[in-house]
Amino acid sequence: METFGDPAIWLPWTFAALMGLSILIYVVLDGFDLGVGLLMPLANDAEKDRLVASIGPFWDANETWLVLAIGLLLVAFPPAHGIILTSLYLPVFLMLIGLILRGVSFEFRAKAPRSQKAGWNFAFFSGSLLASMSQGFMSGMYVMGLTWTFNHVVFALLTAVFLTVGYSFIGAAWLIAKTDGALQKRAIGWAKGGIWGLILGIGAISLATPFVSTRIFDKWFSFPEILYLAPFPVLSGILMVYLFWKIGRLQKDQNRLIWDPFAAETALFTLAFAGMAYSFYPYVVPEQITIYDAASAPESLFIILIGTLFVLPTILGYTVLSYYIFCGKATELRYD
């Protein structure tokens, strides 16, 4: 590796890592609350309230990871920030509309007159759908190098569907852990229905990435790299098999190790994400701009880094605190 004593090397590297970490945390955390939103139409009216109750205290903070990720892109790699966001102008817009709709219907569905509740429930679902689809679409476009050709758009539409179904799986995995009784049973069924999206989504992106550029292909399939990298696909495969098996088990005995699907899925996303990071490094805009070319002035990065070192552990700390406080099962909603 280049000289890591040079701030112009290690600072961009550190920020790329932090940004990647934020995106990963975002996908896992907002993945479950977007997923719960996607499952809304499958639930009956009483269950809908419990679905919303299960993510109530968390969704706000979950979405903040997206703001942090985009903020880090903005502060650390300004030119890349401009290129990526202008080329994804339309999907970004659709995602934002989706996030707005679902975020506010969260509140309105409980506060507006009861006759409007069904409408806000629908807005909550469609907002979640729009946001998930846009995020899947953007991931696909990013892998394809952010160029709008017919084939790339088709691929991105596929990843949009896969990621959306995948999110519904994460949502179901969350509900398995956070609910009990009949609803939990149904969540296990939903998880079974959604698992293919997770696997196809991760599979499509992992398989397509090496064929987009020979550079990435060589990074994976040359010797001896292929040996070190073998654990990625092998572990992912094991996790996928485990998930299938576990969901089947849960259908028989729904109270054993109920956090396992969520944990396994998080591990799977982490692996897939690490693989993608390895593929695209050192590029921040695929095959166009490296993190070193796009990085802000070291002085500016340094001042942010100092803050980050203090603040990030604090954020993680109180995030954990909040999950600890609300660790029980989500209860029935009670309206006085």
Next chain:
Amino acid sequence: MEPAKDSLLLSRIQFVANVSFHILFPTITIALGLVLLFFKLRFNATGEQKWMVAYLFWVKIFALSFAMGVVSGITISFQFGTNWPGFIETVGNVAGPLLAYEIMTAFFLEAVFLGIMLFGASCVKSWVHTTATFLVAFGTTMSTFWIIVLNSWMHTPQGYELIDGVVFATDWWAIIFNPSMPYRFVHMLLASGLTVAFLIAGISALRLLWGDQAENVKSTLRVGIVLAAGLIPLQILAGDFHDLNTLEHQPAKIAAMEGNWETGPNIPLVLFAIPDEEARENKFEIAIPNGASLILKHKPSGVIPSLNDFIAEDGTKMHPRVAPVFFSFRIMVGTGMAMLALSWFGLFLLRRYGAGQMPRLPLYAFAAMSFSGWIATLAGWYTTEIGRQPWLVHGVLSTKDAVSDVPAGMVLGTLIGYLVVYAALIFAYMAVIPYLARKATHGEELSPRGYPRSGEAEVTLMQPGE
């Protein structure tokens, strides 16, 4: 029809739409967080149920406003990249760290502790819940601080050097405490306080008009009126200081606000006029002789710079478009004056009749003024932001150099999308607050059970998702 020009104008309108929609909700949450903390502390201190009931009612509106603020804030963080890439490419070294600190110190703090504040009362001790309320209020204030720092820096940039057209930070102290920051920060905090004061007074007045004589309603009416009457003189004073600061750093903006075309002494204070930018003069002017000189220079002979000073040699205007700045400023000041008159009159009536026996007419006036803070705040922001033009960062980066090359049609299409959604949501928001008030009035009082004052809280204040 130059496409780039259309894109620029449409991008500006889109940004105005996004920030205008966004600022409505922080304007409420910044101060409402503190007011809720006040309710909670009053309850802790006195044990009177009315404070908890007031807390429970207003925390719903807080939660709703907070959600609206969060989602519209996410939009803004993307707008920089989608529409204004030149902004971050040029001043990213300054703007980046400020935005990063906003996200890290404020955004997360409020988002995480909001969960505990809204839903945690049944699972945490009372003092933890009070602390969470404090941290959310503190987080919103911190968030305001960082955003105002960046915004003020764009008006009065300091502590940087330009190398090859890119800004590099040289002195963070100077960047953060740039000349207009303290004025703008205080002005905004007070604006938020006034917005909330009038919202609380207005909704409480509405409930009294509906015949709701509950103790908590009378108390919140009192809190709203006293807060408004106390803050408005401070705000007028702060606005005046801000004005003088702007005169020093952005004289073109002041010239546009005052509708002052010719430099000289004895400049009148224009109360009303229609500025004519073609003829470079005011039509239908009503003015107080020497007024502007007196306010800005504290003597009739004070010389005030004018719009005609900001015409470049080649005839390019280096001042903002006059009419929007001129009228926004008057709307803000006019609303402020109405606030002053009504809140002090309200204070007098409170002393004379008490909250329960207030005459109906002033109650109607307060109800009508419920959202007056929004009008004043938006008008104030339009004054200062349009007044910054043609600059995006004063003297460093012009707005037209920062816009992205996204086709105008795309910008227009998304703009329409945003406007439709925003209009619908503002309508829903402004309808749901009176609806909640109505529901509370008609006996559906939130949990009439007793709330323990200390120790383990045994009851659920608010169920998740409620």
